[in-house]
Amino acid sequence: MPTTSANPLTPVIDRTTLRLPEGEYVNQTVPKDLIVLHYTAGSSARSVFNTWIGQGSGSVATAYVVDLDGTIYEFFPPGCWAYHLGMKERNPGWYHDRRSIGIEMVNVGPLRPDAERADQLNWWPNDYSTPYCLTSETDQYTRGVFRGCRYFANFPGAQFESVQSLVDHLCREYKIPRVLPPRARRDEYDARYFCGFQGIASHQNFRPDKFDVGPAWDWSRLGI
Numbered sequence: 001m002p003t004t005s006a007n008p009l010t011p012v013i014d015r016t017t018l019r020l021p022e023g024e025y026v027n028q029t030v031p032k033d034l035i036v037l038h039y040t041a042g043s044s045a046r047s048v049f050n051t052w053i054g055q056g057s058g059s060v061a062t063a064y065v066v067d068l069d070g071t072i073y074e075f076f077p078p079g080c081w082a083y084h085l086g087m088k089e090r091n092p093g094w095y096h097d098r099r100s101i102g103i104e105m106v107n108v109g110p111l112r113p114d115a116e117r118a119d120q121l122n123w124w125p126n127d128y129s130t131p132y133c134l135t136s137e138t139d140q141y142t143r144g145v146f147r148g149c150r151y152f153a154n155f156p157g158a159q160f161e162s163v164q165s166l167v168d169h170l171c172r173e174y175k176i177p178r179v180l181p182p183r184a185r186r187d188e189y190d191a192r193y194f195c196g197f198q199g200i201a202s203h204q205n206f207r208p209d210k211f212d213v214g215p216a217w218d219w220s221r222l223g224i
């Protein structure tokens with residue numbers, strides 16, 4: 001069952017249902033000055049858990065996964081760390097993985113028009129042949145050119161609300177600056193800049209080949 005709190009500022013966090021055992025993350029407490037938002041390129045928090053469990057040490061994981069219905073799962077204690085950036089340069093001793101708290105949001109990611117049905121958008125399984133929605137279902141996706149893609153699955157309102165409350169909570173708990181990158185930098189890959197950034201950033205800022213969080217993520221919904 002989710003853990004509830006009497007403090008209305010504290011989000012409801014489920015710390016038991018999808019919990020990685022010790023050994024599936026690095027059980028070492030590190031000061032935090034950065035939150036990195038990701039999305040899963042999948043359809044549920046459970047599928048992320050199933051992918052990550054059993055990797056042993058050297059695990060890829062994030063402390064939090066926020067599901068489509070807004071449920072916040074804590075996968076491991078957020079003061080600890082796991083590999084989540086995949087940066088091979090400018091990351092000595094996995095410095096940026098260690099100093100950051102990763103939040104994965106369940107989202108299928110980029111969409112592409114079906115090869116035979118121009119009114120259908122697909123997501124990535126089986127070479128982008130898996131139906132996601134119709135082009136007429138404009139509440140399901142966002143148009144925008146980003147790293148060669150043009151359509152991106154939307155984030156539900158409940159998910160935005162949960163991520164906002166989780167970010168606020170983590171900024172308070174870990175004294176992470178509650179600031180966003182300058183608007184002009186939010187979509188950019190710029191390792192030199194972001195390696196010195198403290199606050200709330202996203203995976204696309206640290207890797208030129210990543211799509212998360214993309215143009216469907218509305219930064220203004222964080223209320224910062």
Ligand SMILES: [Zn+2]
Binds near residue numbers: 038
């Ligand atoms: Zn990512």
